[in-house]
Amino acid sequence: MINSWNEEFTSNAREPLRDLSPYSTGSLEWLMMEHYQFSFLNTKFLWKAAERAGGFDTEAIKNELIRNYKEENGHAAMYKLALKKIGVDVGGREEFGPTTTFLDAVGELCKGEPSFVLGTIFATEAAAIFEHEVFKDVSEEVIARKCSGKEGKPLVGFHQMHLEGVEQSHKDELGIFLRGIHADQEVVAGTEDRPTLKPQQVLSGGRQAIHLMKMWWAGLFAELYAKNGIAARTAQP
Numbered sequence: 001m002i003n004s005w006n007e008e009f010t011s012n013a014r015e016p017l018r019d020l021s022p023y024s025t026g027s028l029e030w031l032m033m034e035h036y037q038f039s040f041l042n043t044k045f046l047w048k049a050a051e052r053a054g055g056f057d058t059e060a061i062k063n064e065l066i067r068n069y070k071e072e073n074g075h076a077a078m079y080k081l082a083l084k085k086i087g088v089d090v091g092g093r094e095e096f097g098p099t100t101t102f103l104d105a106v107g108e109l110c111k112g113e114p115s116f117v118l119g120t121i122f123a124t125e126a127a128a129i130f131e132h133e134v135f136k137d138v139s140e141e142v143i144a145r146k147c148s149g150k151e152g153k154p155l156v157g158f159h160q161m162h163l164e165g166v167e168q169s170h171k172d173e174l175g176i177f178l179r180g181i182h183a184d185q186e187v188v189a190g191t192e193d194r195p196t197l198k199p200q201q202v203l204s205g206g207r208q209a210i211h212l213m214k215m216w217w218a219g220l221f222a223e224l225y226a227k228n229g230i231a232a233r234t235a236q237p
């Protein structure tokens with residue numbers, strides 16, 4: 001169910017980015033800097049989520065979140081450096097309200113009940129695939145416009161690496177714990193490889209995270225259109 005909500009959100013959010021020609025290079029660079037903000041805080045979210053997952057009756061989910069945390073650790077620094085190479089300095093960014101609101105709210109969700117937090121992180125990992133796909137396209141467009149193919153290699157490589165299995169495995173490895181659970185079950189007893197779960201909490205955590213991502217992207221698109229003098233489109237994510 002979280003997968004279908006995510007599918008709906010990402011296919012809508014992908015639409016305005018299919019054709020990047022209406023957007024100025026500066027506005028696309030701005031968009032990348034906003035995405036970097038999530039990358040920067042992602043390890044904090046994962047760490048907090050892993051701590052909360054310590055409340056489950058087995059360690060399996062906590063261990064997976066720690067594995068995920070370790071894999072993501074260092075990625076924000078890599079991203080920052082790759083952006084810098086093409087002349088995009090995240091240090092010079094001005095705060096953008098909808099991004100702050102979004103990141104604060106995700107941080108709050110990560111303080112939830114363990115099953116709820118599992119749903120939240122599963123949803124953000126599912127959306128990460130979409131993010132790396134669109135930001136790889138945005139990166140390639142900006143790099144082509146600036147004729148900085150050589151300098152742009154680390155940035156394209158950063159997104160490529162995530163698409164070549166990193167994000168799919170983050171999503172799938174958490175997805176294993178969600179196999180065969182149904183929304184109408186209040187509690188699903190733990191097994192050897194899975195802790196006791198509360199399916200309704202999982203779904204609620206996933207739904208709320210996707211709602212926050214939708215709102216964030218709506219804010220990003222509104223600003224992107226404003227920066228380019230484009231009237232707001234009817235199809236909002």
Ligand SMILES: [Fe+2]
Nearest residue numbers: 071072075162
């Ligand atoms: Fe990463």
Ligand SMILES: [Fe+2]
Nearest residue numbers: 125128167170
């Ligand atoms: Fe991930």
